[in-house]
Amino acid sequence: MQTETLEVKLKTAAKFLDRWAVETTTPEPERLDVVIDATDLLAAVAGMVKIQWGYLATITGIDLGVEDGRLELLYHFCSGPAVVTLRVRIPRGNAFIPSIYEFIPSVSFYERELIEMLGITIANTPNTDRLFLPDDWPEGVYPLRKDFDINEAQTPRNRKANGNT
Amino acid sequence: MATHNPTQKAPERETFKIPIGPQHPALKEPGHFEFAVDGETVTDATVRLGYVHRGIEKGVESRTWIQGQYLVERVCGICSHVHATTYCLAVEKLAGVEAPPRAQAIRSLVAELERIHSHMLWLGVAAHEAGFDMLFMYSWRDRETVMNLLEGITGNRVNYSANILGGVKCDITPEQDAAIRAGVDYLEERTRHYLDVVQNDTMFMRRTKNVGTMTREQAEQMGVVGPTARASGVPRDIRVDAPYAAYKDFPVNVITETAGDLHARFVVRVNELFETFRLIRAILDHLPEGDLQTRVKRKIPAGETIMRIEAPRGELFYYVKSAGGETPDRVKIRTPTLPNMASVLELAVGHQLADMPMILTGIDPCFSCNDRMITVRDTHSNQRDVWTWDQLRKYGMNAAQ
Amino acid sequence: MKLGGMWRDAIKALVQGPSTQKYPFERLKTPERFRSKLTWDLTNCTGCGLCMKDCPANAIEVVTLDRKAKRFVFRYRVDHCTFCGQCVESCNKNCLELPEDDWELATTNRQDFEVYYGNEADVQIVLDGEAETGA
Numbered sequence: 001m002q003t004e005t006l007e008v009k010l011k012t013a014a015k016f017l018d019r020w021a022v023e024t025t026t027p028e029p030e031r032l033d034v035v036i037d038a039t040d041l042l043a044a045v046a047g048m049v050k051i052q053w054g055y056l057a058t059i060t061g062i063d064l065g066v067e068d069g070r071l072e073l074l075y076h077f078c079s080g081p082a083v084v085t086l087r088v089r090i091p092r093g094n095a096f097i098p099s100i101y102e103f104i105p106s107v108s109f110y111e112r113e114l115i116e117m118l119g120i121t122i123a124n125t126p127n128t129d130r131l132f133l134p135d136d137w138p139e140g141v142y143p144l145r146k147d148f149d150i151n152e153a154q155t156p157r158n159r160k161a162n163g164n165t
Numbered sequence: 166m167a168t169h170n171p172t173q174k175a176p177e178r179e180t181f182k183i184p185i186g187p188q189h190p191a192l193k194e195p196g197h198f199e200f201a202v203d204g205e206t207v208t209d210a211t212v213r214l215g216y217v218h219r220g221i222e223k224g225v226e227s228r229t230w231i232q233g234q235y236l237v238e239r240v241c242g243i244c245s246h247v248h249a250t251t252y253c254l255a256v257e258k259l260a261g262v263e264a265p266p267r268a269q270a271i272r273s274l275v276a277e278l279e280r281i282h283s284h285m286l287w288l289g290v291a292a293h294e295a296g297f298d299m300l301f302m303y304s305w306r307d308r309e310t311v312m313n314l315l316e317g318i319t320g321n322r323v324n325y326s327a328n329i330l331g332g333v334k335c336d337i338t339p340e341q342d343a344a345i346r347a348g349v350d351y352l353e354e355r356t357r358h359y360l361d362v363v364q365n366d367t368m369f370m371r372r373t374k375n376v377g378t379m380t381r382e383q384a385e386q387m388g389v390v391g392p393t394a395r396a397s398g399v400p401r402d403i404r405v406d407a408p409y410a411a412y413k414d415f416p417v418n419v420i421t422e423t424a425g426d427l428h429a430r431f432v433v434r435v436n437e438l439f440e441t442f443r444l445i446r447a448i449l450d451h452l453p454e455g456d457l458q459t460r461v462k463r464k465i466p467a468g469e470t471i472m473r474i475e476a477p478r479g480e481l482f483y484y485v486k487s488a489g490g491e492t493p494d495r496v497k498i499r500t501p502t503l504p505n506m507a508s509v510l511e512l513a514v515g516h517q518l519a520d521m522p523m524i525l526t527g528i529d530p531c532f533s534c535n536d537r538m539i540t541v542r543d544t545h546s547n548q549r550d551v552w553t554w555d556q557l558r559k560y561g562m563n564a565a566q
Numbered sequence: 567m568k569l570g571g572m573w574r575d576a577i578k579a580l581v582q583g584p585s586t587q588k589y590p591f592e593r594l595k596t597p598e599r600f601r602s603k604l605t606w607d608l609t610n611c612t613g614c615g616l617c618m619k620d621c622p623a624n625a626i627e628v629v630t631l632d633r634k635a636k637r638f639v640f641r642y643r644v645d646h647c648t649f650c651g652q653c654v655e656s657c658n659k660n661c662l663e664l665p666e667d668d669w670e671l672a673t674t675n676r677q678d679f680e681v682y683y684g685n686e687a688d689v690q691i692v693l694d695g696e697a698e699t700g701a
């Protein structure tokens with residue numbers, strides 16, 4: 001019975017998201033990955049909330065590397081055993097994405113994390129304060145990017161502690 | 166209710182910002198909260214985390230798959246085993262191997278013992294915040310029983326390191342089997358006693374009934390997980406929804422409550438303990454025979470996977486990506502406290518300041534927000550009035566009487 | 567204020583006395599699987615270095631003086647070690663062991679945390695070499 005509901009759930013999501021889908025894959029039995037354009041993100045998320053398909057578990061941000069030149073954002077929706085992931089790829093140099101706070105208010109933490117960890121500009125998110133990184137962390141240094149250099153991240157306090165001012 | 170407290174003159178149309186935290190020497194994981202209050206009522210709440218941010222997600226990228234396990238095990242000191250288990254299960258999935266049944270059963274067994282230890286710890290801390298130190302002391306004393314069991318099985322009280330990629334390191338001997346059964350019997354009797362206390366103590370009821378209520382709709386929508394969700398009647402439990410490790414063979418009954426208030430969160434957790442005792446006995450009764458480990462290659466094939474498991478505090482979410490080498494490409498960890506905290510901050514609006522300590526403790530936030538300095542600042546005249554968390558706690562208790 | 571059924575607990579505890587031990591006068595027996603200071607046995611070691619590679623804390627260094635003559639020195643940093651037990655699992659020659667009884671490791675001298683295992687003469691060579699490069 002459980003596999004049935006799983007299948008039904010995934011099918012509903014696949015059918016619903018089809019209008020925005022650039023590519024749809026099923027990497028694992030309980031998963032559905034849908035690649036969409038950044039411009040369609042708001043519509044897709046709003047739709048998922050409207051049809052009440054699960055809840056947003058988190059947003060994963062990945063740096064695909066300097067050569068690839070893109071960042072990838074994964075919006076994971078979970079419902080029971082099923083996980084639907086909306087995959088959005090945006091250019092590294094001009095990392096910009098609209099906020100989905102409007103539809104899911106609890107998303108603020110994840111968006112704040114993306115801003116500071118990957119240097120993504122998020123439009124219309126209510127709070128852009130640092131969430132995890134220290135207050136004296138240098139501007140423009142994003143730890144989860146692949147070209148991150150630990151030396152750039154030396155905060156004044158660290159430098160003093162390490163004796164190399 | 167508490168307007169007679171002299172420290173809080175409620176001026177008209179003035180908002181106070183009340184920062185709480187972040188420093189505390191005795192408890193783990195500090196966090197800084199800022200509540201805007203209008204008189205007594207909280208009108209806005211924000212949080213600033215990261216005082217113990219150790220860059221684990223980044224750190225894993227520069228370690229081998231094997232070393233990574235010990236790093237993620239240190240994400241949390243209380244529920245360390247679930248982190249290592251999630252990581253191992255995810256990596257095993259990527260590698261295309263499966264740990265032997267006996268190993269999976271032992272993983273679940275240790276996870277359930279850890280759940281007891283985590284819930285009892287929480288019961289104590291929550292009781293302390295409510296001003297019920299007697300319950301705190303005794304529940305922590307009894308918690309030693311399960312800590313000793315864990316030490317006996319795995320060799321350590323915390324960060325057990327019971328897992329290894331492809332299985333577990335420790336077996337359950339017949340003597341341990343007996344010791345666990347005896348320990349669980351004792352704890353069950355004690356838990357029954359605590360349930361009685363939680364449900365009948367007048368003072369305790371006053372602090373928890375109808376406080377921080379979250380409706381079922383709110384809980385569903387905001388993606389609340391774990392006991393916090395189950396207290397609002399959402400039957401959300403990964404052990405049931407997407408069974409992992411040995412939970413397929415040892416089905417779990419989901420414990421829910423409908424009230425959605427703080428009291429329901431207490432009752433859900435205590436009742437969950439009984440379910441955990443039952444599970445532990447079931448696992449011991451039907452522990453599969455066989456090997457403890459399978460071999461996992463040092464290089465993990467390229468790919469990505471998602472692994473979700475039910476930690477004591479709720480759904481733990483791992484996204485693991487391999488580029489085919491000896492080190493992970495990306496490991497994303499979403500701990501249960503994050504979505505719970507987000508929703509609780511939304512809930513905080515409209516509540517009394519005095520209820521904040523209990524509401525925060527109600528989600529079991531890895532106890533990140535206890536006992537610290539609080540500054541009550543008048544934003545207009547910049548006058549400062551420094552409180553300690555203790556004062557706020559007492560203030561809360563007075564208001565409740 | 568009603569204290570529920572907790573009065574009985576309190577009275578019981580009064581009679582029972584404290585639940586804690588008076589360390590160091592009384593010592594709890596550590597369980598058999600407890601992990602304390604690592605030991606190394608040269609006899610079977612092949613110098614493969616797997617223990618060194620897998621240690622998450624970089625606590626181990628296997629110095630090879632002469633692989634054929636089996637002259638290895640095992641350098642172990644107790645203060646780095648997290649007592650995770652991975653090295654014991656990684657070594658398929660069973661050279662390593664984490665005994666349960668050597669856990670009182672506090673010291674005022676940092677040097678005590680650097681432990682060398684191996685043939686005495688070889689250890690001396692490693693120590694001398696380090697002194698040279700260190701100077």
Ligand code: SF4
Pocket residue numbers: 604620621622623624625626646647648649650651652653654
């Ligand atoms: S026990 Fe763990 S930390 Fe200690 S030396 Fe062995 S592998 Fe390294």
Ligand code: SF4
Pocket residue numbers: 610611612613614615616617618628656657658659660661662
């Ligand atoms: S893993 Fe074992 S055999 Fe290999 S170097 Fe270490 S102690 Fe020697």
